[in-house]
Amino acid sequence: MLPPVHSLFVPVLILLTVNTLASYGAKWTYTGPDGEDHWAQHYPFCGGPFQSPIDIQTPLLRYEPNLAPIELRNYDLSQNEQLTLSNNGHSVQLSLPSRMHISSLPNRYSAAQLHLHWGSLTLLPGSEHTVNGKQFPAELHIVHFNSDKYPNVSMAVDKSDGLAVLGVLIEIGEFNPAFDHFLKFVKGIKYRDQKIQVPAFNIRELLPPRLDQYYRYDGSLTTPPCYPSVLWTVFRSPVTFSVQQFQALASALYSSSVQESAPVLLNGNYRKPQRTDNRVILVSFQDGRALHGIPKAATALQRRQVIQKLLVGDLADLADEGLNQLLPAASPKPRTAGKRKNTRKSQRTHAPGVHKQRWQQNNLPSDTTGGQGGRNAYAPTTGWQKGAYGGQHVGKYGVSEAALCYGALAEKTERQLRGAHGQGQLTQVLRKSVFPELNLRSYLACRSELDLETIRLLLRRRPSDEANELDHSLTMATAGRKKRPVVSDRALSRATTRRPVRYSQSTVRKNNANNNNIYNNAYNNAYNNAHRHNRIQPLEWED
Template identity: 55%
Template structure:
């Protein structure tokens, strides 16, 4: 019996390791996705359903999304000045060029420590200097660099962290074409050695911080996803406001000297225009660490962290008539406040007092000795929507959730069913977490998830009132909501975008070896 138990344990561990290798291959071998054509981004959700889901990246940083946050600290990088005695792997994975980074590089200006893993690039074509993934008021930069970090404070490796909600943090850097950049030339001069997919060379290490802008205190921050399959919504994005420059010759080294095909293939496929188009905002807002001279980005947050927690607690345990009477504009700030009669009305002095409390006093009332954000669902004492799929909080991973959703849908499920089920399962959790951290407005779907814990007449009345308010508010054209240049970038009309709001391109779900870059 003892030998039999050991044998079962051995095969169980072997099977677990096999699954890990399938999901996160040790080396990049290309994938079944591209940026254009039959496997292009509009078809990614066919094999990677999160690509058609919630909180996707990149987005367009349009003025109406920006919220100035004076408490955002400058980005603090550590051990970025590498010794030239170290060697970095410079490779072509068929989707981008990638530079490996040592594990002693890390960020310390976030709630957890995030360790560097790699950096890579997105760019346009030789004749189109437009290849950044994020855009600013519709403007697309020639290229964009992503420095990828994983949450080493909670997870032992990037492979394990990648499909967790707080697993990754990425620094984004816009790249302009201008003066020659000696820091970029440290590795771009080796591009000829990685012309084809799966080729790699060793390059001497250097000061990686020289690749970043001089001003690390000015940036955009929001909650988003990987911009490549499997598109897990697991990324805290920090995109620097100021671009860096490279010369036209350096830009063309990327845009003309690389191929996404293998060296032995008879018809080489150029590697360019490797960027994903802007995605839906999903009630998210973008925090900025800077104020415009003219004050365009100086508008305050709709509600402070303390106010937001109080609103959630009010929904869960408080008098809902107070919410209906005083705080409808806090719950759905994008809706115009409409007068309506509640069954019960009371004067609540706390809501009137909120506006008089300063941000500093609010922070002093919320001591947090660990400096870490507590679990959202444990804080508000409710069960997340994904628990019905047999997932508990300690074992939540987007990979596990996808497998359980697929299993419960049965053999003959459709692609759109998988995409919608996953979105329905993860969106309230993402929205609530982001809302409490001031990076989203509270969505009606999340409010309903909270109200389900209170099967009362007042909860039903509030649900109905919010629904009516939402229906009365005419939807703005999606192109306007997502930025003036987005329709041009995606090639879709506002009507088409609205129809595809929840799933850009539904398709059949199939298991494939997972490859991700961001």
């Protein structure tokens, strides 16, 4: 008997394994009344932000030259070792020893299992990730957990830095002896919950030859409970297996148990692409005509400067230093971070001592170098903890990885809403609670563009008159106004300077004259972008 819906987020999480991802909560399938269109009713994160898979579109790509080749350790397993091959009702899964790990990430990510997603005999495509709309016949996922921080995959699955998954797209082509090491045994796991032992082999042979060419983005589990806890690496080059090997997947397995009278074939077990939520995709390569001119990812240093300016700095500096291009823009056309409009920095006077003191209190850690996408891509930082996270503001403004425990967050939110008879709002509330933090964390790692809702959260740390003025402008923009309000010199000086700084009227007018075009562009870009993205309208969050 499955537990009732109200027990979704109870300590049974300890028993959760990534293979089933549904050992608590309601039944789920890929189609029908329990299909993916209804997952969010019982698993609210499935309707939340930063979901996977996604369509890897060229306009989303940002070239990051510092992305290191994927380095794998202990993947060449001995044939004397036994691995567990199982049918969990959703996929075929092969257990992996934790000594297998990825060594090219800032933490050690140890292997847990691998599994496949595929289509059907009548509808061939079945990969989860797509490339410019192209869907492949199948996809392999090798799941790893952050073993530097968490003892097992069950404890890591709902943490923001908990998982790293290698994705391999699969074409129909030549026979693949590596896949045959376990596919030839699938008749022994024909029905759900059946398991057998199979000889180990070199898991590296399942991957494409080149491990230095891949796509990298922040995403989620592609099955319930859909926690946004995955650092995705999808290899550029697909591998192949034969028609016979594909048929073994699409026709030999059942999602039903042996006791059920009407067997249900296990096929078409893939989730549709999800919206990108301001995310971008880092790529480790930049060659070929199709990829010529891909913009280079903005550096983590530039992005930290933007956040610092929003927190305590002079917002006019964003325009003067060319950093306004890292704020929300109207055009979805990719922007090259290196191309900055040179402007003469305006003359300003600052209260001695105050500037330095406030920046030290709110300075982002210098080790937040995730934008390079290499070994420091997930360097730990300290974050704000407020509202749904049940904490208080802390001194530095990165993102606290330890604070983002999605299971605890969902349980607390559900308990609060249940008391207020508002269970139907769980998905919307979780999305609103989690999105700004995920957006900021991913923005600092150069894997997202900054969202207006995140800017709002940052501005709340400014003095009230500055924050109110700036938030008023954002509110008018998200309400869909086409024209920005007329801002007086006095209001502009309040909105674009630190509280202790005092501008003379002549200085403000001079700054306005020097930067009028830049301010107009920044305002219009932000407003048009807000009008274009309905999801950031106040109190209105879509699934």
